[in-house]
Amino acid sequence: MFKHLLGLRDVGREEILTVLDTARGMKEVLGRRIKKVPTLRGRIVVLLFFEPSTRTRVSFELAAKALSADTVSITAAASSVAKGESLRDTVRTLTAMGADMLVIRHPASGAAEAAARATTAAVINAGDGTHEHPTQALLDLFTMREAKGRLEGLTVTIVGDIRHSRVARSNVWALRAVGAEVRLAGPATLLPPEAAALGIPCYTTLEQALEGADVVMALRLQLERMRANYLPSLREYTRLYCITRERLRLAKPDVLLMHPGPVNRGVELAPDLVENAPSVIEEQVTNGVAVRMALLYLMLGGE
Amino acid sequence: MALAEKAQIFDRDGMRRALTRIAHEIIERNKGTAGVVLIGIRRRGVPLARRLAERIRAIEGQGVEVGVLDITLYRDDLDRLGYQPVVHQTEIPFPVTDKKVVVVDDVIYTGRTVRAAMDAIMDLGRPKAIQLAVLVDRGHRELPIKPDYVGKNVPTSRREIVAVQVEEIDGIDRVVILEERD
Amino acid sequence: MRILIRGGTVVDPENRTVEQKDVLLVDGRVAGVGADLPADDALVIEATGRLVTPGLIDMHVHLREPGYEHKETIASGTRAAARGGFTAVVCMANTDPVADTRAVVEYIRERARATGVVHVFPVGAVSKGLEGKELAELASLREGGAVAFSDDGRPVVDSGLMRRAMEYARMLGAPVISHCEDPGLSAGGLMNEGRTAYLLGLPGMPAAAEEVMVAREILLAELTGCPVHIAHVSTAGAVRLIRDAKARGLPVTAEATPHHFTLTEEAVEGYNTSTKVNPPLRTAADVAAVREGLADGTIDVIATDHAPHAEEEKDVEFAAAPFGIAGLETAVGLVFTELVHSGVLDLPAAVAKMTVNPARILGLAKGRLVPGADGDVTIIDPRLELTVDASGFVGKGRNNPFVGRKLTGVPVTTIVAGRIVMLERDLKC
Numbered sequence: 001m002f003k004h005l006l007g008l009r010d011v012g013r014e015e016i017l018t019v020l021d022t023a024r025g026m027k028e029v030l031g032r033r034i035k036k037v038p039t040l041r042g043r044i045v046v047l048l049f050f051e052p053s054t055r056t057r058v059s060f061e062l063a064a065k066a067l068s069a070d071t072v073s074i075t076a077a078a079s080s081v082a083k084g085e086s087l088r089d090t091v092r093t094l095t096a097m098g099a100d101m102l103v104i105r106h107p108a109s110g111a112a113e114a115a116a117r118a119t120t121a122a123v124i125n126a127g128d129g130t131h132e133h134p135t136q137a138l139l140d141l142f143t144m145r146e147a148k149g150r151l152e153g154l155t156v157t158i159v160g161d162i163r164h165s166r167v168a169r170s171n172v173w174a175l176r177a178v179g180a181e182v183r184l185a186g187p188a189t190l191l192p193p194e195a196a197a198l199g200i201p202c203y204t205t206l207e208q209a210l211e212g213a214d215v216v217m218a219l220r221l222q223l224e225r226m227r228a229n230y231l232p233s234l235r236e237y238t239r240l241y242c243i244t245r246e247r248l249r250l251a252k253p254d255v256l257l258m259h260p261g262p263v264n265r266g267v268e269l270a271p272d273l274v275e276n277a278p279s280v281i282e283e284q285v286t287n288g289v290a291v292r293m294a295l296l297y298l299m300l301g302g303e
Numbered sequence: 304m305a306l307a308e309k310a311q312i313f314d315r316d317g318m319r320r321a322l323t324r325i326a327h328e329i330i331e332r333n334k335g336t337a338g339v340v341l342i343g344i345r346r347r348g349v350p351l352a353r354r355l356a357e358r359i360r361a362i363e364g365q366g367v368e369v370g371v372l373d374i375t376l377y378r379d380d381l382d383r384l385g386y387q388p389v390v391h392q393t394e395i396p397f398p399v400t401d402k403k404v405v406v407v408d409d410v411i412y413t414g415r416t417v418r419a420a421m422d423a424i425m426d427l428g429r430p431k432a433i434q435l436a437v438l439v440d441r442g443h444r445e446l447p448i449k450p451d452y453v454g455k456n457v458p459t460s461r462r463e464i465v466a467v468q469v470e471e472i473d474g475i476d477r478v479v480i481l482e483e484r485d
Numbered sequence: 486m487r488i489l490i491r492g493g494t495v496v497d498p499e500n501r502t503v504e505q506k507d508v509l510l511v512d513g514r515v516a517g518v519g520a521d522l523p524a525d526d527a528l529v530i531e532a533t534g535r536l537v538t539p540g541l542i543d544m545h546v547h548l549r550e551p552g553y554e555h556k557e558t559i560a561s562g563t564r565a566a567a568r569g570g571f572t573a574v575v576c577m578a579n580t581d582p583v584a585d586t587r588a589v590v591e592y593i594r595e596r597a598r599a600t601g602v603v604h605v606f607p608v609g610a611v612s613k614g615l616e617g618k619e620l621a622e623l624a625s626l627r628e629g630g631a632v633a634f635s636d637d638g639r640p641v642v643d644s645g646l647m648r649r650a651m652e653y654a655r656m657l658g659a660p661v662i663s664h665c666e667d668p669g670l671s672a673g674g675l676m677n678e679g680r681t682a683y684l685l686g687l688p689g690m691p692a693a694a695e696e697v698m699v700a701r702e703i704l705l706a707e708l709t710g711c712p713v714h715i716a717h718v719s720t721a722g723a724v725r726l727i728r729d730a731k732a733r734g735l736p737v738t739a740e741a742t743p744h745h746f747t748l749t750e751e752a753v754e755g756y757n758t759s760t761k762v763n764p765p766l767r768t769a770a771d772v773a774a775v776r777e778g779l780a781d782g783t784i785d786v787i788a789t790d791h792a793p794h795a796e797e798e799k800d801v802e803f804a805a806a807p808f809g810i811a812g813l814e815t816a817v818g819l820v821f822t823e824l825v826h827s828g829v830l831d832l833p834a835a836v837a838k839m840t841v842n843p844a845r846i847l848g849l850a851k852g853r854l855v856p857g858a859d860g861d862v863t864i865i866d867p868r869l870e871l872t873v874d875a876s877g878f879v880g881k882g883r884n885n886p887f888v889g890r891k892l893t894g895v896p897v898t899t900i901v902a903g904r905i906v907m908l909e910r911d912l913k914c
Contacts, residue, residue, distance in 0.1 A: 001387055009684065018389075025373060025390035034426045037376035067376070087802060108802035109686040110756030129804065131686030166686060194683035297390060301381045 001298045004116045004123040007132035008173040016174055020142050022294035023287070029066060030290055040069035043300050046099040047073040048090065048115075049126070050106045055261060055285065056126050056135075060103050063292035069300070072099075087111060088118045095119040101300055104128070122299045130164045136260050137170035139291040141178065143284050144215055147256050152179035157209045157251075159241060160219030160268060161190045162202075163230075167260045168219055172200060185209035186241060189230040206241050213251040217258040218243050218268040234267060244270040248278070256280055306464065306481040312439065312457055313478040321454035322351070325436050326358035328452050333403055336363050338431065340399065342370040344408045344420050345391055350471040351438060352407035370395030372406075377419035393423070400428035405452075409467035411437040414446035439478060441465050486903055487511050489524050493532025493864060498539065498837035499853060508537055510860040513903030517856055530898060530908070532864055538836045539854045540572025540861025540901065544843040545637070545662075545716055545740060545788035546813065548574070548605070550596060551589070552581025557793040557881045559593070562813070563601035564914065565791070565880030567906040569813040570896025572861035573604035573851060574791075575843070578615065579638040585610035585621040587629035594630050602906045602914040603899075604861070606632040606849065608662065611650045615639050620649055627657045632847045635662035637716055640698055642668060644705070651711035660712040660738070660846060663702045665723070666764065670694035675804060677765040681750040687803065692720040692771070695764050699723045703730040703737055712736040714846055717790050719745045719764040721774030728783040738846050739778070740786035743819035744810050744886065746775045752886055758799045758806035759886040762792070776829050779838065785846065787838040789816045793882020811882030815873055817865060819887065821894020825867070860903035869895040879912060 001015065008016070029037055045064040049057050057073060064071045076090075087106070094102060101122045104112050109129030116123040127133040145151050156175055162168050162184045172195075175182045184195055185203040196202040203209035210216060221237065231237050248255055257269070257279040265271045273279050313321065333339050336359060343352030352369050360366045373391040381388070406420050421433055436452035441459040457480070459465060464481040468474075490508040495518060497503075507522040508515065543566060549557035557565075559576075566574045576593065578584035584593060590607045597605030609626030613619045615636045623634055634654050641647045641663070654661050671694035676682050678689025699715055703726060706713040715727060718739045730737040744762060749769050752760045760766055778784040792809025799806050820839070824830045830838070844852035851859055872891050875883040899907040906914045 022390045025376070025392045028392050028394070029376065032427060037426065038422065039376040039378075039381065088800060106802070108804040110803045113756050114802050129686055130688070169684075169686060192683050194680050197680060198683075294390070297376070298387055301387050 003299070005134050005295060005299065006112045006116060006123065006125045008134045008137055008170045008177070009132070011134070011174070011177065013177045013179070016138065016141065016177055019138055019291065019294050019298065020145060022298055023142050023290045026293035026297070027287065027290035029293070030286070035066050036068060037066065038068045039297060040064070040067040040300055043069040043100045044098055045069045045071050045101045045103065045296065046094050047071060048094070048102055048104045049073070049075045050111070051127070053105055053127065056105060059285070059288040060126065060292050063289050063296055066289070066293055067296055069296065087114065091115045091118040095121050101296065124295060124299070127166055129166065131166055132170045133166040134170045135288070135292055135295065136167050137174045138295070139284060139288040140171055140217065140258060140260070141174055142287045142291050143258065143280055144256065146287070147280060148214060151175070154180040154214040155183065155212060156180050156215040156217060157183045157185060157213040158217045158219065159185045159206060159209065159243065161221050161225060162186050162195060162219070163190045163192045164222065164225070165219045171217065183209050183213070187231065187237070190225070206247065207250055210247055210250040213255060215256045215258060216243060216248065216251055220260060220262065221264060221267055223264070238267055242267060242270060243273060245273060258284060261285070305484050307484045309463065309480045309482040311477060311479045312455060312465070315476040318438070318454070318476045318478065321438060322354050323358050325452045325454060326355050326362060329355070329405055329436065330359060330363055332434070332451070336365045336367050338401070338403050339405060340368045340370065340397060340402045341405050341407055342372050342395060342424065344406065344416060345371060345373045346472060347467050347469055348408040350469045351409060355407060355436065368397050370397065372420055372423055374416060374419040374423055377423045379415060379419065395427060398428055399424055399430045401431050403432045403434065404430040405434045405436055407436045409437065410439045410441055410465050411435070411448070411450050412441050412443055414444045414448035417448050418446050438467055439465050487525065487527035488530060488900065488903065488905070489522060489527040490530045490532050490537055490862065490864065491524070493535045493537035495537045495854060496832050496836045497854060498833045498841050501833040503832050508854060508862060510862070510900065510903045513860045515854060515856055515858045515860055518854055530864070534866070535897065536832070536865040536867055537854070538863045538865065539840040539852050540859070540899070541570050541817070541839040541863045542573045542575070542843045542849070542851060543571045543789050543791065543813065543816065543839070544575040544786055544847060546574045546576050546791040547579065547793070547809070548576040549793065550580065551592065555795050558600070559596045559605060560600040561879065561881045562791070562793070563597065563603045563605060564912060565811070565813040565878065566603045567899045567901070567914070568879050568912060569815070570817045570863045570865060570899055571603055571813065572863060572899060572901045573606065573849070575606045575608060575632060575847065577637040578608050578610040578635060583610050583615050584608065584631070585613050585615070585626070587622070587625040590626055590629035590631050603901050606847065608633045608635045608637070610634070611636045611641055611661065612646060617642050617646060620646065620653065623650070623653050623657055627659055631659065632849065633660050633662050633714070635664065635716070637662060637664045640664050640666040640668060644701060647702070648705050648709060651705055651709040651713065655709055655711035658848065660714050662714045662716050663698065664716050665695050665698035665702060667694045667697045670697065674765070675761065676753050677750040677767045679750055679768060681753055685753065685756065687753070690765055692722055692767065695720050696722040696726060699726045703727070703735060706730070706735050706737050710736065712738065712846070715739040717742050717745060717764055717788070718775060718778065718784055719767050719771060721771050724774045724778035724783055728778065728781070731783060738785045739783065740788040741775050741779060741784045742788060742790045743812055743816050743823070746772060746779060747819055747823050748772070748886060756803040757886065758801065758803055759810065759884045759888070761803060761806050761808055762810045763808040776824070779824065780829050785838065785842040787816070787820060788843070789813050793880055794884050795881070796883050799884045809884060810886060811878070811880055811884050813880060814878050815885060815887050815892065817896045818871060818873070818892030818894055821865070821867055822892045826893060860900060862900040863896055864898035865894060866897045867894045869893070869897065871895045
């Protein structure tokens with residue numbers, strides 16, 4: 001297994017499937033009354049978050065605790081570490097204090113890789129800038145496989161701000177590695193031509209992208225994109241790209257609807273879809289803990 | 304280094320007779336099957352537990368539930384292994400609290416696997432009792448653990464390996480001792 | 486003081502000759518170039534098998550002094566230049582204070598005389614404070630010794646201001662050097678917009694951000710008649726625009742850096758901040774176009790855009806690191822390895838782009854090895870191999886993306902106005 005998980009671009013099919021298989025065993029543990037096993041007793045996992053993210057941080061923290069690892073959670077405003085030198089210094093200090101693993105979330109692309117260069121501990125990228133968010137993609141794949149029984153041959157349509165989405169990037173690499181067909185959809189300003197150049201089918205018409213899809217994944221739209229003129233208005237975005245029940249009828253009858261959260265209700269998804277079938281957004285959250293347990297086990301369990 | 308077969312401990316019939324005897328002993332010790340459940344330790348403890356359950360049903364006309372336990376997450380040697388053991392699912396679809404749990408494994412050696420299994424079961428509930436059934440006891444215990452039901456006691460050296468093969472996994476029922484040869 | 490450089494292969498970039506000759510320097514000037522010159526009491530430098538060229542000129546460096554002496558000083562930067570085989574450097578105006586007044590320009594020249602080891606020619610700012618709003622006092626800057634005008638590091642966004650600057654500069658007989666970048670297109674960008682930027686999740690700067698401004702400068706050169714020099718050309722489109730402008734006879738010249746004719750955007754993989762530079766490393770097609778532009782004369786000059794930064798400034802997340810490559814000490818090696826030995830440029834053409842061409846653009850009486858010329862000489866061993874090791878740099882910046890690369894062709898001796906500043910790779914100053 002990999003020493004660091006910085007992204008999924010170079011992670012192969014076998015490794016991905018090992019993580020997903022392991023996560024199945026972890027999910028059983030989470031279903032117990034005593035949601036704890038002694039596997040990582042005495043290991044120190046540091047959660048280093050330079051960007052607010054309750055959901056990802058708590059997910060990692062619960063995963064580490066379920067495996068009996070000790071956790072330290074550090075939430076630093078990115079502004080107080082605007083000089084990246086402190087990122088390196090922070091990482092070195094935590095390493096010297098005995099951290100076995102650093103889970104890092106940072107607004108700068110490549111920050112996890114920079115951290116990995118400064119430490120002997122294992123590093124998991126919990127989201128770096130607009131680069132990758134590998135654990136999110138792995139939990140997405142786990143959720144898809146659990147629901148569909150397979151990944152190979154699935155058609156997965158990812159909708160929204162493809163340009164700035166680390167979730168989309170990680171999902172594209174992982175889904176391609178396991179033999180799923182990925183489609184990307186969004187307005188031309190948020191759908192970079194480089195994606196099409198990589199051979200990924202890109203659509204600016206949502207309806208075409210949804211046709212026959214097994215899975216539809218809507219991405220969170222950062223509302224500040226409006227200010228940089230990527231979008232003229234929220235209203236126009238919603239009219240063209242909001243996933244509604246009616247639009248979902250174009251997909252397969254047993255389509256799965258996913259979203260990495262948190263949802264802007266009525267923007268990416270029609271409000272009635274958020275908690276109701278075919279949405280599996282809550283399962284994604286549950287599975288997130290299991291997948292992160294699997295990664296902690298696989299990366300920390302052995303020598 | 305090669306492994307050479309040194310001796311056969313059980314053939315197919317021998318294994319069948321041993322399991323039948325253990326089934327009888329379980330019934331006798333527990334005065335029937337009330338409250339008794341079997342939990343097989345992955346991997347080869349699982350088919351053995353299923354066979355024991357069949358025998359018990361045949362003898363008593365009353366089945367016992369069988370669960371599957373993966374003890375990987377409870378191992379005490381994870382940081383000593385050169386590899387990462389695969390985690391499989393634990394499937395125990397019944398509460399263990401107040402049950403007489405018979406843990407089933409193929410071989411008992413150091414006792415560490417059984418220790419891990421007991422910890423795992425304790426995390427699932429509070430059994431009335433935990434008993435241990437093994438096909439082979441090869442000695443060399445490192446923990447104060449003693450099986451309640453034994454197919455055969457086989458003194459071995461640490462250089463030897465006791466290989467249990469079962470139809471369901473290996474396509475054949477037999478137990479052999481393998482020896483490392485340089 | 487007499488120095489005889491004996492038996493070397495003298496490259497004359499102006500007459501395009503490469504011949505074995507001796508070069509005699511007397512009292513800081515070239516006294517003779519010819520076969521079998523008498524040594525008499527001269528100090529003899531044996532140069533058999535070496536190339537002897539007019540002293541190399543780097544017309545685009547950032548010496549950082551005054552204001553950023555932790556990144557580089559005139560003393561350290563000129564030593565880096567000497568080690569890199571350069572006898573003269575042209576330093577940009579983005580210091581602190583900005584070289585937008587005669588006093589700062591004179592200060593730089595004074596510091597260069599006092600602490601520098603190669604010739605230093607300052608560039609004056611186009612606008613006060615490089616803010617792109619008000620014209621700096623260009624005439625005073627010129628009188629103070631500025632050889633050209635540029636807001637380099639920042640583009641002059643206001644086309645009206647650039648027009649007036651060119652009109653004024655033309656009157657003063659000095660060119661305007663333009664850092665071509667449309668910030669509306671490049672804002673927030675950290676590398677070339679394209680495949681690698683997408684893979685790395687880094688915001689990109691499109692080639693068009695450079696080309697839009699190159700096109701504007703060409704149009705303004707046509708409007709004003711002022712010579713405009715396009716700094717650090719990095720895109721195929723920019724090369725094409727400049728080629729077309731030259732074909733129309735417009736007073737447009739251009740330079741390219743070693744990193745832009747060697748590296749592609751793929752070098753950024755791994756988020757190595759030494760590859761973070763503006764304009765950014767582009768695609769393989771752009772690199773090929775820049776080489777073609779160098780080969781066909783569209784690009785007149787090779788300059789380093791030497792932009793040193795302190796190690797702690799670069800050892801950060803990619804987004805937080807400043808732009809720039811410290812290139813003085815690897816430039817000649819890259820020119821030989823990437824252009825000369827690979828057949829892109831012949832020797833006289835390669836040497837011209839670092840001697841007579843920049844001298845002509847800037848109106849400097851340099852770049853020639855003829856009797857009476859300044860005694861600036863560079864001796865290069867074209868076959869000497871060197872593996873780039875930033876810890877051995879004499880400049881302060883370690884931000885160089887060629888670390889670990891083997892270069893063939895190394896400057897061994899640098900003579901500035903008849904003074905030996907580097908001899909057989911050893912700095913003598």
